[in-house]
Amino acid sequence: MTFKELKLSSALVSHLEKNQFPKPTPIQEQAIPSILAGKDVMGIAKTGSGKTLAYVLPLLDRLKNQPSENREIQALVMVPTRELAVQVSEAIILFSKALKNPLITMAVYGGVSINPQMMNMNSVDVLVATPGRLIELIEKNAVKIANTKILVLDEADKMLSMGFREEMNQVFTRLPSKIQTLLFSATLSPKVTEIIQHLTLDPVVINLPVPDEDLSLIKQIGYRVIDEKKGVLLRQLIEEHNMQQVLIFCSSTYQVEHVNDKLNTNGITSKAIHGKKAQGTRQDHLNQFKDPESDVRCLVTTDLLSRGIDIEFLPFVINYELPRSPKDYIHRIGRTGRAENPGTVISLVTPEESHHMRTIQKKTNMKVWMEDLEEWNS
Known part of the structure; x- marks a missing residue:
């Protein structure tokens, strides 16, 4: 028709x-x-x-x-x-x-x-x-x-x-x-x-029936890391993988600002979006992140951007902190792997979050490959 x-x-x-x-x-x-x-x-x-x-x-x-x-x-x-x-x-x-x-x-x-x-x-x-x-x-x-x-x-x-x-x-x-x-x-x-x-x-x-979300193009990796070393590991992953566009999720406004500040201090251009920022600022930061001509490599946010916001060809999503529910995890990782383009999701998992990570995998029926690097766990 x-x-x-x-x-x-x-x-x-x-x-x-x-x-x-x-x-x-x-x-x-x-x-x-x-x-x-x-x-x-x-x-x-x-x-x-x-x-x-x-x-x-x-x-x-x-x-x-x-x-x-x-x-x-x-x-x-x-x-x-x-x-x-x-x-x-x-x-x-x-x-x-x-x-x-x-x-x-x-x-x-x-x-x-x-x-x-x-x-x-x-x-x-x-x-x-x-x-x-x-x-x-x-x-x-x-x-x-x-x-x-x-x-x-x-x-x-x-x-x-x-x-x-x-x-x-x-x-x-x-x-x-x-x-x-x-x-x-x-x-x-x-x-x-x-x-x-x-x-x-x-x-x-x-x-209309809602089909299961196709996550087949998304590679999922988890890194076990103690909380004190999360920031250093995050920055190392961004540089090692040459990430030019990565969406980073945190669980609170405070953590969003903290992670964003650390990235910029260490020479990785980043912007932050959360509910306490003015609408004009939020839209401007999102537009800069989407713009291929911009030097903004990272956008740090809460679950505010886990639904309803399409970022075309987004290659990387990082869970700096795990979401509260398996459903929110699905929404987060669904920001990548769109329009038949592959994507990678990385989760930084502390010992305290290990049980929650297993719960997410069980409830979503997905397998996340966990990397256990000794240098990040002591």
Whole structure:
């Protein structure tokens, strides 16, 4: 099936072809016709399956001739994180350019000053927002949603797990009773079902099976090392393997800053990302790390970057500290070995973490080759 067969406007179809989107993914193929028809939709599909364009394209098509007035936005997209807010708004802006009158789109989130966001709110058609900042803007009368036509909840499961239920309920009470609701999630959890019941929806349900992640291209190695020598071993591995692009995971903000500082002090250019850094700084550091022309070799982060962030052709991932759960381990190592390109994952395992490493291998049904070098264990 083609995008043209999905009955999208010719302008959007041409823009898709121009940006090398040859055909719809399964979630797009099933969701777009129902959304164009004005139906409520609940789409369940894994991260990376094309969920964003599954609602962005028909949303733009439906609103292309309905400009906003007096801070009354036409569509509200709620997301759990700043990074996702930026990504979604960029997708909307990109494809909105195809329209004769592009929709004005804005992303709002916490961690930055609210004043510029308030000042730029006039005539916004599509607002992409994290729940907390959205409530702040509503309470300051900076935005009105009483006449909003389309509500999108993107990664609804994550919003609920991150404790945004109260903020979401506050938003729901301010929305009109008649509104098209589009809910997209990676999992069909009981909490997601509760939202549907709370909003008294009878949506078209699209539930695509989630295939097991292909980790066959990933080489996994573990080094047994005492905690005091982790930093030295890390730097030696980076230099010995001539790593020019390596994503390093730590378990805490403090450890991220510590490892990042040590790398830079020892002549290995590195940047850090964690939840306490300003959004602009986080995005800038990520962009520098992705840029092949940049001299940034390492990006040190928490599990903030273990999901939903694609870094093309990333060759190395290092677990400076093991994640809390086997599931998080899968998400971390899945940052490499993509697009049929091989990748290497290295875990630095202290004696105290040995049992946890065995648990991870057992629960994930994966074998990690462990290196036991005497010089690093005494």
